[in-house]
Amino acid sequence: MRKNVIKEILELLDKEYGTTKEQFLHQEDWQLLLAIMLSAQSTDKQVYEVLPNLWKRFQTINQMAEASIEEIEQYIKTVGLYKSKAKNMKKCCSQIIENFHGKVPMTVDELVTLAGVGRKSATLFLADAYGIPGVTVDTHVLRISKRLGLAKGNNPVQVEKELMEVLPKENWNRINFQLIYHGRAICTARKCHCHKCFIEKWCEKRIEK
Numbered sequence: 688m689r690k691n692v693i694k695e696i697l698e699l700l701d702k703e704y705g706t707t708k709e710q711f712l713h714q715e716d717w718q719l720l721l722a723i724m725l726s727a728q729s730t731d732k733q734v735y736e737v738l739p740n741l742w743k744r745f746q747t748i749n750q751m752a753e754a755s756i757e758e759i760e761q762y763i764k765t766v767g768l769y770k771s772k773a774k775n776m777k778k779c780c781s782q783i784i785e786n787f788h789g790k791v792p793m794t795v796d797e798l799v800t801l802a803g804v805g806r807k808s809a810t811l812f813l814a815d816a817y818g819i820p821g822v823t824v825d826t827h828v829l830r831i832s833k834r835l836g837l838a839k840g841n842n843p844v845q846v847e848k849e850l851m852e853v854l855p856k857e858n859w860n861r862i863n864f865q866l867i868y869h870g871r872a873i874c875t876a877r878k879c880h881c882h883k884c885f886i887e888k889w890c891e892k893r894i895e896k
């Protein structure tokens with residue numbers, strides 16, 4: 688895809704969806720990491736709703752590590768997969784205390800050793816906490832990158848690599864939430880609503896049927 692086309696697409700995404708995403712409520716890095724963990728397979732709204740009470744009860748990483756899984760569950764049970772998330776949250780905090788002296792590590796390789804933290808959550812955490820550039824590829828990013836012609840790969844790792852090659856670094860952290868919004872509103876998995884798509888002119892597919 689030509690550079691000027693990519694530039695047009697990125698400018699339109701910035702205009703429509705903005706360049707920054709509201710961060711999850713947190714005071715400490717470990718809280719941000721757990722909030723990102725909670726957001727997997729759940730809506731941001733569900734996560735925003737549980738965080739105030741969760742952080743009121745668990746103000747230190749030790750309190751979370753020492754709590755019972757059942758108690759953690761009570762605070763997050765409106766969030767998807769809450770049982771496995773409660774288990775991972777407790778274990779993740781224990782691992783941070785035991786393996787990293789109580790400080791959340793700052794590399795993807797170290798972060799993915801923590802319970803419940805995958806590559807995507809690790810990249811999002813580093814971007815939100817420290818502004819470290821990274822591209823995170825979920826199902827929306829994968830689908831729309833291919834439809835637009837930004838990438839051709841068939842799995843998140845390939846597409847992540849392709850996007851990092853073609854996108855300017857300053858766009859890496861925001862392409863994820865911009866394409867998620869676009870994937871929910873217009874270019875959905877079931878149907879591409881190309882007639883109301885503001886990037887239709889630049890899209891390689893325009894595959895509405």
Ligand code: SF4
Pocket residue numbers: 831834835873874879880881884885886887888890891892893894895
């Ligand atoms: S033009 Fe259609 S296929 Fe392309 S991004 Fe927009 S909705 Fe998706």
